[in-house]
Amino acid sequence: MNCRKSLWLYVHKKKEQEISESTQLVFNRGASVGELARTYFPKGKNAVIEPFPSFLAAKRTQSYIQAGVETIYEATFVYNNTLVAVDILHKENGKWNLYEVKSANSVKPEHFKDIGIQYYVVKACGLEVGDAFLMHLNREYVRKGAIDVQQLFLPESVLPDVLAIQAEIPAQLAELEEMLKGEEPQIKMGEQCEKPYLCDYYNYCMRLNPQQKKENIILSNEPEVNTNQVRNFVNKVSYPICHLDFETIMPGIPLFDDSRPYQQIPFQYSLHCQETEEGEIIHSAYLAESNLSIDPRLGLIRQLIKETTEAKCIFVYNIGFERTRLNEMKRDFPLYANELDSIIERLTDLIIPFRKKFYRTESMQSLYSIKVVLPILCPELSYHSLEISDGMSASNAFLELYYANDKEHTVKVRDELLKYCHLDTLAMVKIWEVLKNV
Ligand code: SF4
Known part of the structure; x- marks a missing residue:
């Protein structure tokens, strides 16, 4: 959603992807926070089947649901060619709650699209969804001895924000699917290349647009x-x-x-x-x-x-x-x-x-x-x-x-x-x- 071209490149020119050291560190940090967050809802079942994500994980998720499992990690769903994996899917009072884990200290606007599309696909697959939470780190938590997971994480309901973007999702998905059938989109480099994260195709796009590099204007060092x-x-x-x-x-x-x-x-x-x-x-x-x-x-x-x-x-x-x-x-x-x-x-x-x-x-x-x-x-x-x-x-x-x-x-x-x-x-x-x- 941040840049259509990056999705097109991800699908058609995967080999051009370069994950920067800083992005890799963000991933690693996210992975360890994600694993710890699972212990907030212990004894769940993991739907991951390598290589992940895959349609097989969606099958495994369905079999867990049918077997009455009430906590599923990386619960995977596919609807109309769109696959999502919910970090933690947890059943409470007969309804399913979505938990998207973020290794951040607070809810940020860029998180809504992520959980918004998960909500859309999970609902479309026929599940009764109760709530959608972003589970981030609690900045007030002070460690004393072993980590207290119940205090470290702060699940915050973002259901109103998720509901607010539901109506636009089907058209956006359709547009993206159409775009993927076409030629590489022509998109100018801009703020989206570095914010909120450095794009994995930054070097590729820079190579194509060398004129976009900042010109080196020589300024005086005279004090x-x-x-x-x-x-x-x-x-x-x-x-x-x-x-x-x-x-x-x-x-x-x-x-x-x-x-x-x-x-x-x-x-x-x-x-x-x-x-x-x-x-x-x-x-x-x-x-x-x-x-x-x-x-x-x-x-x-x-x-x-x-x-x-x-x-x-x-x-x-x-x-x-x-x-x-x-x-x-x-x-x-x-x-x-x-x-x-x-x-x-x-x-x-x-x-x-x-x-x-x-x-x-x-x-x-x-x-x-x-x-x-x-x-x-x-x-x-x-x-x-x-x-x-x-x-x-x-x-x-x-x-x-x-x-x-x-x-x-x-x-x-x-x-x-x-x-x-x-x-x-x-x-x-x-x-x-x-x-x-x-
Ligand atoms: S570098 Fe910028 S323009 Fe190129 S794919 Fe990434 S976000 Fe899009």
Whole structure:
């Protein structure tokens, strides 16, 4: 429904499909959330027959229904050439309820079409449907010990939204079927290619439409500097100083006690410290063990408190992220609240001179992230040569280590993580030097 061409390509040019790493991670996350959600309605029967989805799964679903099974996972139905698989079909008070599991924290508009078409096909197959639920993660749930599935998931009825789109579904299906009989549709690339997900045919369409690639307009790197304002900013800073950067993971299913679905859990930091203006710059780092029985935050908090005691100013780049993480750790580890508060009080945001345009270049174009500012101010430093070169990759790489058995691979990934985070704070050191020299 998002793009007819992607359906056409899925049917006629399957080999052009390229599932990006980020999409694959979304799938994997969805699969593990989906499996856990089944335990919300335990002892159901699974209709899956590999390869799935298939018409055989629909036959198996029918046989379960006839045998009086009241909970069916991946319940499959076919009507007029349209196959749907309901994550969980559960009978309550003589009627069937549909549960579509989403590894999200809330109901989103893009979910309605998905469950709407399931409702349409299941009803058309003759089942009496009572309700339609989206079962998402409960953002208020705080893990204490083993996962409490009844608390982790929040089934939300979306029946009114599902009913609201029923009338248009038959015409839409007919139109799609017609479209599939024809030639490849000509559809211009646009927002639908990246939102809500990166399309699996993105590279294919880009190859066909190279002119759609953004033109590289060369913008000037010549700085325009408000010397007084930059010096004011610099003069307010007292030594010793530190430059701090966190890396986080965001597991949908909380991995540790006192954490919530999709809470950002810091697992790593890099710290560059300097006692006096002329003093040596000393680097240190924290990288948690990838061991699920150890909460990465605890060791991080203890080491961070120790290593920042002397600092009068703790630089971060874009303060909201680190400050929120510190406040969350304060909430989740009240034993360290005072020390964490003291760190929060000493934070200074190094993005300010750029965001407030005290120091700007045309090439910044109102973007001030460290990845934009660094190559302009210090072109000799670059993220390009790193295997892990952004926060999302760092997060995914660390999460993956929890399930990796290969020691050599673990050592390599940990080394890459250390290099990446080190560069983030080294970049801050270099940016600070440029500002000091204004
Ligand atoms: S890349 Fe865009 S235009 Fe091409 S199939 Fe996907 S959504 Fe459609």
